[in-house]
Amino acid sequence: MGTKLVEKKRHIAKTITWRIVGTIDTILLSWLITGDPLMGLSIGAVEVITKMVLYYVHERVWFNVNLSKEGKLLESRKRHLVKTLTWRLVGTLDTMTLAWLITGNPIAGLQIGLAEVFSKMLLYYLHERVWYKSTYGLRTANKKGYE
Numbered sequence: 001m002g003t004k005l006v007e008k009k010r011h012i013a014k015t016i017t018w019r020i021v022g023t024i025d026t027i028l029l030s031w032l033i034t035g036d037p038l039m040g041l042s043i044g045a046v047e048v049i050t051k052m053v054l055y056y057v058h059e060r061v062w063f064n065v066n067l068s069k070e071g072k073l074l075e076s077r078k079r080h081l082v083k084t085l086t087w088r089l090v091g092t093l094d095t096m097t098l099a100w101l102i103t104g105n106p107i108a109g110l111q112i113g114l115a116e117v118f119s120k121m122l123l124y125y126l127h128e129r130v131w132y133k134s135t136y137g138l139r140t141a142n143k144k145g146y147e
Contacts (some may be wrong), residue, residue: 027044
């Protein structure tokens with residue numbers, strides 16, 4: 001029996017699927033808060049670029065982080081919760097900054113960022129759970145001598 005290896009294509013696919021979900025959420029929240037659908041689209045369009053880069057880096061960092069207790073990996077739900085919180089911090093700071101720059105209104109940036117804290121944490125956690133059950137980009141490596 002071999003160990004599971006994660007291929008980079010898995011992280012790339014997760015980046016793309018999360019960005020689709022995240023961008024739709026950002027556009028809708030920005031539109032609701034500013035009252036301007038074009039403002040929502042503008043913020044969402046810029047975020048596609050910044051968030052994909054930030055998300056990919058976040059995925060790679062978490063792939064290399066071994067949070068363990070007495071040599072045992074954290075249970076997946078706890079790990080996903082902590083990972084959700086760290087991503088939300090990064091994502092919220094990015095959203096607030098971009099919304100402020102695009103709208104010219106720091107209050108709008110704060111409102112959009114704070115609204116996203118709640119919507120995105122729920123969506124991100126669900127996204128993580130779906131990917132945890134997916135085998136896309138996973139392969140089994142056979143140990144030498146056991147093939």
